[in-house]
Amino acid sequence: MRRLGLAVVLSASVAMSACVQTRQIADLQFTPPQGDFKLLVMRPDVTVNSVTTGGLPEPRADWTEQARANIITAMRAQQAERGGNLQVLERRDQLPGVSADTVADLERLHSAVGNSIALHKYLGAGLPTKRKQGLDWTLGEEAVSLGRKTGYQYALFLHAEDNIVSGGRVALQVLGIAGCFVGFCAPNIGGGGQFAYASLVDLRSGEVVWFNVLQTGSQIAGIKFGDMRTPAGAAQMVERLLGRMKPGRAIRDAQRAQQRQH
């Protein structure tokens, strides 16, 4: 449930508007994994809701399963393109030699660390002593020992949710826009959209090296910017969230300096 809390906090941080937004933060020395790397994707936390006429998100089991399967397929395709080997966990007890409790502990620890990242990097409560230091969080020994035991270099934590506006709400939206012609205007009742975040942990150092938040949505119910229930929509979401990993600031500065020299 703490996981849910993190999602709520983060979704509040990204301003609601009719568009697709991502905001990524990286460790100063971060270079996106390239070539022959081994990535462990922790069990993706996916939810697809149907938004009722009254605006309540109602979880849909079938859509959730569909979206989860699509996202996993899309991630496999994407990472294979980059040359990475990845395993996506479906259960906590899937890693040989690592107990389900250890995996659960790591997930909970990440949830707490993620909350802290959300607070200090996305909600504006910046720490004065950590200014311009990029992402400076770690999961510590526990993550390192997981890496040692399993041989993976990176772990990725993923949360994704999609809110699909129901027919009733779209009808209500149409009425709201129609009302504009008689002087009662409710053109943006909203309710739909996606929200996702991903967090990359370097299992050799235990540090969280890269973090990204994605929000899509419009204030007009019925207009959407992607749908995780379809393979294409899930691939689009994965591409938006994980596609353009930027290197850390120090690396970028160095690259820029190098370019100037040439």
Place this chain on the structure above:
Amino acid sequence: MCIRCLDVSRRSLLVGGAVAGASLATGAAQARIRPAEMVPLIGPGFRPTDRDEIGLWQQMDRVEEEIAGSTLLIKDPALNLYLKNLIGKVGGPAARDMRIYLARIPDFNAVMFPSGFAVIFSGLLLRMRNEAQLAGVIAHESGHFLRRHMIRSWRDLKRKSDIFAIGSMALGVAGGAAGVYTGDIAQLAQLGTLLTLFRYNRQMEAEADAMGARLLAEQNYPAVEMANTWQQLIGEQNASARYRRKRRDRGYDLFATHPAPETRMADLRVSAAEVTVPGRVYDHGRDRYLRAIGEIRPTLLDDQVRLNDPGASQYLIETLAQDGWNGLLRYYEAEVWRLRNRAGDDARAAQGYAVATQYADAPAEAWRWHGLSLVKAGRQAEGRAALAHYLQLKPTAPDAPFIRQMVSGS
């Protein structure tokens, strides 16, 4: 679920209109629900078939996984088996399907989740005087599941928020066309909708109480113990408030999610009388209960005493002692006084430790504090003897080296 209630209010900022009827249905007092009317709505091996309920259960599976692996749980296998058997007894048709988890939280509470697993707080085990009282709480929680309360309140919320959204939008458009401002009515309707939601919630609680009384009596427990539980809780809250020179929140509130404790207690007394068959023998199972929780009772008392709520702690200990004082209760009574630390409390506590050590089942710590109090009072020889007894009982205590030094008198 009430986190979601807030959504309703946010939506209302966007629209202006009203569902007038909703506000009128709330004011009237609720009548007691008769246990005889409470038939289980599900049978054994229930699985959801409706789309909304399937979605809810899928989410709850994740929640249960988190709870089942929580570090807050008390893992004691014997105690967990005892609780499992208890819910297996008073769980009605779903008895074999429900799961029960015991969390170490020193508070009076138990929660039933939509997919049929319950979480019992350890503070509940401290407060219950016998098996019937605990079974009553568990039966109440089972009642929520058997009467399908979670999905019913979700549907109620969904239906009312739909009606409110459509109604306010339609009225707003109509008002706009006619040139009338309808915002005030919308505000009123929103309040009305919220109140009916809370009222619906209270009704579910009353249903669960009635269902619980029935399940309890069917298993030969005295159903009146459910009412006694509430009486104890009211007493505890009064004592806690009195110590803080405050007044207890009595829970009579249109926005309350549960009926007021007094109402519940009174209704439960009547319901208990209804389900009790004259001439039948009912067993409150006190001995069984004390055997089951015996291992963790010191922990339960310790957690409570450390809450810094001396009014409640003292009331609880005295209530438990109505079934007979023992060394453990006497020791923790003295602990309440020592930690409270008002004028004269040190003397009171010293006396309490002295009394505790008179019982054969006094915990080792009673001897420790008894000894220390004696030493403090200048009665060195007696104090050392008591401390020596403490070391005998607990030779590996963390403070044993210090105490040993005191005893040797160097």
